[in-house]
Structure formats: structure tokens, C-alpha cells
Amino acid sequence: MSFLVALLVLPLAGALAIVALPGQAGRAAAFSAIAAxxxxxVALAASVSSQxxxxxxxxxxxxxxxxxxxxxxxxxxxxxxxxxxxxxxxLVARGTFAPELAGDRAAFGFWPLMLLLxxxxxxxxxxxxxxxxxxxxxxxxxxxxxxxxxxGKAAALAAAIRYIVFxxxxxxxxxxxxxxxxxxxxxxxxxLVAVRTPSAPDGLALALMTAGLMAKxxxxxxHVWLPxxxxxxxxxxxxxxxxxxxxxxxxxxxxxxxxxxxxRASDGPLVLIAxxxxxxxxxxxxxxxxxxxxxxxxxxxxxxxxxxxxxVFPLAGGTSAGLPxxxxxxxxxxxxxxxxxLAKAGMFLAVGHCMAAAGGDRxxxxxGLAKVMPMTAFAFALSAVTLVGxxxxxxxxxKYLVMTAAFASGQWLWALVIAxxxxxxxxxxxxxxxxxxxxxxxxxxVPPSRARQAVPLLLAGASVALGIASAGAYGILEIGRPxxxxxxx
Amino acid sequence: MTALLPVFVLLTSFLPAVITFFLDQExxxxxxxxxxxxxxxxxxxxxxxxxAVERGASYETEIPLAPGLVxxxxxxxxxxxxxxxxxxxxxLTTIYAIAYFGSKxxxxxxxxxxxLCVAATTGIALSxxxxxxxxxxxxxxxxxxxxxAHKQDEASLRxxxxxxxxxxxxxxxxxxxxxxxxxxxxxxxxTEPPDLDGLDPASLRVIFAxxxxxxxxxxxLVPLHGWLPAAMAAPAPVSALxxxxxxxxxxxxxxxxxxxxxFGVERVADLGVGMPLAALASATIIWGSxxxxxxxxxxxxxxxxxxxxxxxxxxxxxLASPFGVIGGLAHLVHQGLMxxxxxxxxGIYDERAGVRTVAGLNGLGPRMPxxxxxxxxxxxxxxxLPPLAGFVSKIYLGLGALQGGAPWVLPVLGASTLxxxxxxxxxxxxxxxxxxxxxxxxxxxxxxxxxxxxxxxLAAIGAGALAASPVSPLxxxxxxxxRGEMR
Numbered sequence: 001m002s003f004l005v006a007l008l009v010l011p012l013a014g015a016l017a018i019v020a021l022p023g024q025a026g027r028a029a030a031f032s033a034i035a036a037x038x039x040x041x042v043a044l045a046a047s048v049s050s051q052x053x054x055x056x057x058x059x060x061x062x063x064x065x066x067x068x069x070x071x072x073x074x075x076x077x078x079x080x081x082x083x084x085x086x087x088x089x090x091l092v093a094r095g096t097f098a099p100e101l102a103g104d105r106a107a108f109g110f111w112p113l114m115l116l117l118x119x120x121x122x123x124x125x126x127x128x129x130x131x132x133x134x135x136x137x138x139x140x141x142x143x144x145x146x147x148x149x150x151x152g153k154a155a156a157l158a159a160a161i162r163y164i165v166f167x168x169x170x171x172x173x174x175x176x177x178x179x180x181x182x183x184x185x186x187x188x189x190x191x192l193v194a195v196r197t198p199s200a201p202d203g204l205a206l207a208l209m210t211a212g213l214m215a216k217x218x219x220x221x222x223h224v225w226l227p228x229x230x231x232x233x234x235x236x237x238x239x240x241x242x243x244x245x246x247x248x249x250x251x252x253x254x255x256x257x258x259x260x261x262x263x264r265a266s267d268g269p270l271v272l273i274a275x276x277x278x279x280x281x282x283x284x285x286x287x288x289x290x291x292x293x294x295x296x297x298x299x300x301x302x303x304x305x306x307x308x309x310x311x312v313f314p315l316a317g318g319t320s321a322g323l324p325x326x327x328x329x330x331x332x333x334x335x336x337x338x339x340x341x342l343a344k345a346g347m348f349l350a351v352g353h354c355m356a357a358a359g360g361d362r363x364x365x366x367x368g369l370a371k372v373m374p375m376t377a378f379a380f381a382l383s384a385v386t387l388v389g390x391x392x393x394x395x396x397x398x399k400y401l402v403m404t405a406a407f408a409s410g411q412w413l414w415a416l417v418i419a420x421x422x423x424x425x426x427x428x429x430x431x432x433x434x435x436x437x438x439x440x441x442x443x444x445x446v447p448p449s450r451a452r453q454a455v456p457l458l459l460a461g462a463s464v465a466l467g468i469a470s471a472g473a474y475g476i477l478e479i480g481r482p483x484x485x486x487x488x489x
Numbered sequence: 490m491t492a493l494l495p496v497f498v499l500l501t502s503f504l505p506a507v508i509t510f511f512l513d514q515e516x517x518x519x520x521x522x523x524x525x526x527x528x529x530x531x532x533x534x535x536x537x538x539x540x541a542v543e544r545g546a547s548y549e550t551e552i553p554l555a556p557g558l559v560x561x562x563x564x565x566x567x568x569x570x571x572x573x574x575x576x577x578x579x580x581l582t583t584i585y586a587i588a589y590f591g592s593k594x595x596x597x598x599x600x601x602x603x604x605l606c607v608a609a610t611t612g613i614a615l616s617x618x619x620x621x622x623x624x625x626x627x628x629x630x631x632x633x634x635x636x637x638a639h640k641q642d643e644a645s646l647r648x649x650x651x652x653x654x655x656x657x658x659x660x661x662x663x664x665x666x667x668x669x670x671x672x673x674x675x676x677x678x679x680t681e682p683p684d685l686d687g688l689d690p691a692s693l694r695v696i697f698a699x700x701x702x703x704x705x706x707x708x709x710l711v712p713l714h715g716w717l718p719a720a721m722a723a724p725a726p727v728s729a730l731x732x733x734x735x736x737x738x739x740x741x742x743x744x745x746x747x748x749x750x751x752f753g754v755e756r757v758a759d760l761g762v763g764m765p766l767a768a769l770a771s772a773t774i775i776w777g778s779x780x781x782x783x784x785x786x787x788x789x790x791x792x793x794x795x796x797x798x799x800x801x802x803x804x805x806x807x808l809a810s811p812f813g814v815i816g817g818l819a820h821l822v823h824q825g826l827m828x829x830x831x832x833x834x835x836g837i838y839d840e841r842a843g844v845r846t847v848a849g850l851n852g853l854g855p856r857m858p859x860x861x862x863x864x865x866x867x868x869x870x871x872x873x874l875p876p877l878a879g880f881v882s883k884i885y886l887g888l889g890a891l892q893g894g895a896p897w898v899l900p901v902l903g904a905s906t907l908x909x910x911x912x913x914x915x916x917x918x919x920x921x922x923x924x925x926x927x928x929x930x931x932x933x934x935x936x937x938x939x940x941x942x943x944x945x946x947l948a949a950i951g952a953g954a955l956a957a958s959p960v961s962p963l964x965x966x967x968x969x970x971x972r973g974e975m976r
Contacts, residue, residue: 325672328557335555374598378510390631391624397555400620400668404557407672415668419661426657434650439641470555 003044004056004071007079007122010037015115030111034090037118041083045076045476053480055128063189067129072480074254074334075125077473078247081338082121084462085243085345088455090114092349093236095452106150110237113150117143117240124248130178130188130260133252134171137216141167144245147237148229159228166215166225170249173212180205193260206264209256210273216249219310220280223303227287230299235352238295242302243345247337250309257317258330258482265317265484273313278417280307285424294351294361294432298344301387301428305340308402308421309333311414315405321484325405330485331477332401335470339394339463343386346459350380353453354436357445363435370437373447375457377436382460384429386467389422394466394473494538494548495562495615498572501531502579502611506604512597521587524600528580535573539960542569543968549617557676560624563617566969567818570962571614571742574822577948578734578829579607581941585833586726588937589840599639603730605632610735613742619667619677622746626663626704629739630656636727637720644722655706655716663703666696670751679750690760693752697762700747707740708803709796711773718784718792725836728788732795733829741802741821754809764895767807771901773800778908785846787835790912791828794871797905798824804898805886813889815966816882819952822962823870823878826949830867833942834860840938842931850916852925857933861920863946868913870949873906878953881963 014033018026048054054071057063071079097110120143123136145167149160182188184199218226230242257265284304291297314320315329351361353376358365370377386395399418406415447453466473505527512520538548542565552560564572586603590596609632612625630653638649667677669692674683685693706713720731731737744766748757757763777797784790801824805817837860838844842853854861870877883902890898933939956963 331555385631391627392554396624397558400558400664401555403664403668404672407669412669415665419665423657423661426653430650430653434646437635437638437641438646468554470558471553474555 003040003047004054004069004126006040007037007044007126008119010040011115011119011122015112015119018111018115027111030115031090033115034086038083038087041076041079044071045080048073048076048479049476063129063192064187067127067132068189068191069126070128070480071126073477074251074480077334077338077476078125078251078341079122081341082118082125082244085239085341085459086114086118088345088349088459089236089239092352092452092455095448096234096236096352105152106234109146109150110234113143113146114237114240117147117245121244121248124251128190130181130190130193132188133255134175134178137174137248137252138171140245140248141171141216144241147241148233150237151232151234153232155228156232159225159232162225163229166218166222170212170215170222173208173215175212177205177207177209177212180208190255190260194262198263202261202264206256206261207269210253210269213249213253213256214273214276217246217253217306218303219306220276220283220303223280223284223306226303227296227299230302231293231295235295235348235355238299238352239345239348242299242348243341246302246306247341250306250337254312254330254333257313258321258484262317262321262482262484265313265321267314267318270314270318274311274315274414277307277310278414280304280310281417281421282307282424285421285428288428289424289431292363294354294363294366295348297428297432298347298351301425302340302344304421304425305336305344305387308336308399308418311402311406311417314411315402315409315414316485320409322486323409325408326485327481328401328408329405330481331474332398332405334477335394335398335401335466335473338473339386339398339466342459342463342466343383343393343395346379346456346463347383347387349456349459350376350383353448353456354380357447359445363432366432367435367438368440369445372445373453375450375453376447379453379456379460380436381433382457382464384425384433386460386463387429388425389418392467393464394470395463397467397470491548493550494534495550495564498531498534498538498564499562499608499611499615501527501534502604502608506601506608509597509601509604514594514596517592517596520597520600524583524587524604525580527604528576528583531576532580535569535576538564538569539573542566543959557671558620559618559676559678560621561617561678562612562615562621563680564615566965566972567745568614570818570822570965570969571738572611574825575607575610575614575734575738578729578825578945581829581833581945582726582729582734584937585729585836585941588935589724589726589836595639598635602632602635603726606636606730606735610739613739617679619671619679619751622743623660623663623667626707626739626743627660629707629735630660633731633736636730637723639723639727642722648716648719648722651719652716655713659703659706659713662699666699666703669699670696677751679746682753683751685752685756693756694760694762697747697752697757697760700751701744701766704740704743704747705803707736708744708799709737709740709773709777710769710800710803711776711796714773714777714796717796718780718789721786721788721792725788725832725839728792728836729829729832732792732832733825737795737799738821738825741799741806744803745806745817748806748809749814757809763807763809767804767895767898770800770804770807771898773797774804774901774905775908778905778912781912782908784912785848787838787845787847787850787916788832790847790916791831791835794831794909794912795824795828797909798828798871801882801886805889808886808889808893808895808898810889810893811970812885812892815963815970816885816889818966818969819885819956819963820879820882823882823949823952826945826952827867827870827878830863830942830945830949831871833938833945834864834867837933837935837938837942838931841933841935842929844931847916847919849926850919851923852920852929853931854920856925856929856931859939859943860933863939863942865917865920866946866950868917870953872909872913876950876954876956878949878956878962881953881956885963
């Protein structure tokens, strides 16, 4: 139970410490906070897997008076994934954002923003209250926007402003939905909303919240803010933005459609959501194919990969809810989210190493880098394996589960999207890979230290390990699954 | 202990692969020791298992992944046939490759991926469930790519790109087929026939076609064969790997699995998909030979010859008659032994005499007698001269055709034999009867290159001459057929 609180408080304490304490003392405090939070994440996952869902009613006040936090399978797997990515990013960022390397502003700003982001993510993964979720995602957006703008360059600021527009619009829409629900039911607790007496404005509320969260997740056609923002930030920040941030709003969407208002999930809107996901897969991949800069390719790949996640809605909700294939679809989508988080973070860190060595991220600049920094090139390749969805990675497990569900339910169109998306991913990731492994490096590049190169490789390895150890992750995800996804094939 | 035996067999290739990746270019000794040690250990394990399996033993390891995804490794007679072939050829190719590369750059990468390829092939052979098969099949695709691209020049990179261009869409088709099938039947284990009644015949036919598309690409079935001749840009040990040890064999083995353990012979006959596949295989046999005649490069000629010869295995499987199956299974081994001999020799001609084209072979026979004798034996075996291995395969395939009610296969086999002769005999004539060019040079004073070729050639002779013995490939194939491991 105390781990649950620690996950929310420790990163915040770290953020405060690094701002308040001078120099080395602040950094030491922040790093202790990072280590402690990561340990708490693992400990929480261990206790959830042994004891089942852990619930905490804040201040002892039960909903609807108070607010509840709960750690279920979905929450803790994402929390552990987040902790893994955070630990990896902070190991790399220790070098990038050392005071003597980056501008003072970036070195000063990165750590508090990162810790704030972490705290916000944990809030989202643990909250069972719609307004609390709003607070979490608002905090998340603020920290993320700060990270986009951290370089202070004109392009980064422009990207950050565009991000603000979408994020704020998304927040307002979500908040409007929350207000509607509170007005008609007098509660915002997800479990109480689930057993409410349905009322007329529910549909409108759900639509508003969904639209807002889609904008925050950068689902097509709300994706236009994502590529410049993710490609403009420094690599460790991009790793957080691309790997972790979209997962938060996606988790809220899952909680809304499967936990809070499964009764409102009718097939029409669910199919529409999945069609937007399809468009994201196609559009993001094609755009990635057209890019000439490494970071933009990886950023557009995020647009495409987010699209897959939304295929879950018609496969586990609506008339599919509670049917044998729903469990596979629901779990498969979470697997895709988890493995994308690990692989994309690894890939962005690898790209950062390439940029540091080659002095830029144009495709032609990274030619032949595999010879000087094989570990980094291999990390990029291993991440690509997960993103394409090849076995035995976590991405494959996810795709297999979703595809089987699509066939079992007769909605084979979504299986086709996954198959075609995998091929497109192979196509757009092939170009950077062929460049990296091609012959003839330009000027003699200076690779980062072996220890720092190992970090992206470990993250990419974790995304593959997720596939190999998928039985364990699947078991944890069964804890506290929504009823819609209870039955298994 | 014995329950983990399949895992040990896999690790004999997988562990050397992983460790080799982290070695420096200069640690020649450690790297060679790892590869050779793994290969020797594996061959020893397999010899021990051959005896046990012959007495009726089988070994199984099950590693559950997510629900529906079961990684099942199983050693039985059929698995062992393929594993022993790839293990023995891996050992030979490793010896050859160490001598071939000497101290060329990027050796840790090469041997790492090489061992990984063999590990994937072992996994394919041992797979006891459809999804395990797919996992290792994909691992093979991925680990082959860096080997084809190894030289990193324009031609190799283009060949490697072409390989992926064929491989990835076909593996998408394979995954599509697997998911479609398993969403109706549940996870498919090769030991238990899946219940296919939940799917209508039309869907089953489409699924079968998708399966053949998926595995047939690696078996270089026409029209999915274009990547194989292009991959000749890679170094000789890679060609040996593609043509004999791993890749095309994995494809052919996949066809066998799909016909016998996924659909079952009777269902294939009911659906009427066996004969079209046999016809496609026959077309490939003829087309590959016709194209081989037109090639001037030795390696490309050999490559088209592989396109043609591997389809013998597919043909044997598609005929679905006992003799046909035995012939196909035996040819899996026979073709591997003969083709690796030829590729070893082609590599020696290239390295020691600078000869890459057919015309360059003039008069090399007396100058490089060991190499040329092996090459000639391999070529004669491919043509099907008794008592060499290829003869035995063709006899059984012919019998299988009659047994399976497909007499039209006999003219195909006959035409193929004539065509084989038409593209191999001119090479032998040039080797032994033409005068060498004035500036011709060449020697074969590298025992580590010539030795593996000699051993492989001797094995090819042995497989044919001792075909009646129970430990020959033919004897083992008969054992598999009699045990009913092929349903």
C-alpha cells in the first residue's frame, strides 16, 4: 500500500529537491528519488501479482465522498514499463544534461520536468477518479510541453506552442465531459460510474472525453503536433515523450470504454475509432517513409504505432464485450502499448547517440555508423524488430493476440491493418537500418561511452524479453481486468 | 534432464552466437573455439540421440508464452533428420569459413549471425507447434539478412534488400494463415491433428495457399525464387548456408510440416490442393534447370540448380504417397550434401584460381584434382548417376509418382535429368578435357578448404551407395514414414 503512495510522492519530492537544493546535493537527491521510485514500482508489481488489486481510499474517505486509487494489472505493468524507461533515460541523460555539456537552462530544467512527468504518469495509471485523472493528464501535458521547449530554439518553441493548443483543447473537451457526468450522477469514481443509472447526457460526455483524449494521444487526424514536438526535443526527452506520454491518455480511454461506461459502447463509434487508428497506421507509416531525418522517421513511426492501439475498441468492446476473443484483444493492445514504450524509448536514445556521433540526424549523415558503434546500431535494429512485430518480441505477442481476436470475431479488416502496418514499418525502418549498416562513414565520429550505448540496447532487449516472458505479463494483466475482457479464447 | 534435451540442442548454436557478438575482431582463437566447439558438441549430442530415437525415444520441452502461444520443442525422427543434416553441415561449413575468411574484417558479426542462423534452423526442425515454427522461421529471416549483406558493397546490399522484399510479405502471409487457422482450431500442435471442420473448404484452400506462399518463398518455389540467385553476391560460406544448411531447407521442411502435420494427407487430397502444388513444384524443377543452362557464372548456375532441386522435396511431399514422401525426405539430405560440395568447390575455384565463370574452368581439373573430383562427384550426383545420392532420390520420387497416381511426373523427372546433364556436363568437360588458358593459375594447398569439400562428397557417395542401410538418409526417411510421424 505504501508503495502506491511512494510512486506518487517520491518523484515529486525529487523534483522539489533538485530545484531547492544547490548543485550536487540536489542532483544526488534527485537520483535517489529515481532509484527509489523504480524500486517502488517493482515492489508494487510484486505485491499486486501476489495479492491482487490494491485499493487505497485517500484519507480514509470512500467514494463518492473521497477519491480512490487502485493498482490493477493494467496499471502496474505500465508503471513498471515507465520505471524501466525512466531509469534508462536518466542514465543516458546524466551525460547529456550534465551542467558542463548542455546550456544551463536545459540541464536545470530537464530533471524536475522528467520527475514531474513521472509522477503525473503514475497518477494516471493509479487513479480511479475521473477528475483525478484530469489532474494527472493536465500535469503530464505541462511537463511534456516543458520538455519539448527545453532547448529554447525557435523551432522547438513553435512545436511546443502547437502542442499546447492541442493539449489544452483536449483538456477542455475532457473536462466538459467530466462536468456532464458529475452533473448527472454526482460521482466521478469509475467503479460508481460503472453502476450508475444511465442518463441522456452520458453519450455526449463520453464523446467529448474521447475526442479530448484522442487529441492528447495524437491519434490521426489530431497527430499534427506530434512529429515536430517529438523530433525537436533532445533525444532523452523524445524518448519519454514518444514512449510514455501517449500511453497515459490511451489508458484513460481504455478505462472509460471498458471500465466506466461499457454499456455506452455501441459498435458504430467503436468502429469509427478503429478506422481512425487504421488511418493513423497508414498515414504515419507513409509519412515516415517520406522523411529524410532520422528523428522524424521515428516520430512518425509513433503516429503509426499509436494507431494499432485503437483497434482494440471494436474487438473488446460493444457487441464483442465479454465474448471469448475480447480478452485476447484487450491484453494484446496492452502488450502493444508496453512493447512500443520500451522499444521506442530505446530507439530514440539510439538515435540520440547517432546524432551525437555524426553531428546531425540526416539519413546520409549516419551512414556506416554501425562500424564505429555496433551496440547502438544493434539497439536500433532490435527496437525495429519489436516495432515491426516480429517474433519473439513483445510487439509480436501483442499483434498475434489482436490478430487472433480479429479473426475469431470475423472482423478480419483489423487483422489486415496489422499485417499491412507491419510491412510498412519494415519498409520505413529499413532505410535507416541500411544506412547505419552501409559502408563508408564520413568524418571519424566519436561514439559515446560503451556504458551509455548499452542503455538503448537494454531497453530494446526488454521489449524483446517481454515477448519471451509474455506468460508472466499476461498473468499480471489478468488481475483486475474489466468484465468486458474477462473471457479467454 | 532429458526433458531439457531439445533446449540443450538449441543452445549449442545459440550460446556461441550470443557470445560471439561481444568478441573483438582480434579474438580469433576464442571465436573459432566457440563455433567449432558448439558444432562438435552438437554433432555428438545428435549422434547420441539418433541411437535413442531409433529405439523409439522422443524428447519434448514446453515453454508457455501468452495463451495460445506455446513454444514447444520436440525431438523425434523427422526433426532429427533435419537437425543432423544442418548440424553436420554447420561443422563442415564452419571449418571452411574459418579458412575462407582468414583475417578479413567483421568476423565476429559474421560468425555471430552464422551461429544464430543455425540456431534458428535447429528451432525450425525441433518446433512441435505451428507458432514455434513461425517464431524460428522469422528468426531465420532476420539472421540471414546481415549474412547476405556481409560484404556491404552495392551488390550485396541490393541482394539483401531483395531478400527482405521477398521474405517479409511472405512471412506476413504465413502469419495471416496461422492466425486464421488458429482462431478456429486453437493452437496447432504437430503431434495432434487439428480439427479443421470449423472452416469451410474454400477458406481452407485459401489458408493452404497462404501457407505455401509463406514457406514456399524460402524453398524458392517459382515465382518466389528471384532472391536466391541474387543472393550469390554473398561470400561462399553464406551460399552454403542458404542452399544446404539452413534457408531453402527450412522452406522445404515447412512444406512437409504444412502438408503432413497441419492439414494431413487426406485433407490435402480432399481439398484437391496436392496436385496443383505438385504441378507448381514440377514447373519449378523445369524452369530452374532451363535458367541454369543460361548462366555464365558458376555460382548463379548452382543457384538455379538449387531452385530446381529443392522442388524435388516439395514434389515428394505434395505427391503424398509413401514412396514420394520417403524420396522427398531423403532428398532433403541428399541435395544438402551434394549442393554444399558444389558450393565449397565453387568457393575454392574463386579463392584459389580467381575463377567465377564457366569459361574459366577450362583445364582446371588436373591442376586442382581434389577440388575438381569433388565438384564432378557433386555434379554427377545431381544428374542422378547411380549409385550416387541423387539417383536414389529420383528412383523413389518416380515410384512415389506412380503410387500417388500422378504418372505425368515421370516425364518431368526425365526431362529434369536431361536438363541437369545439359548444365553440369559442360562444366565437367571443361574441367577435365579442355586446355587451360595461357595465364591460368590456381592451386589447392588449403586443407581446411578442400577437406570439408572432400568429406561432403564422400558423404554424398555414402548416402547413395549405402542407401539400403538403416542409418542412411533413405533408411531414416523410411523409418519416419513407417512410424507414421507423417500422418
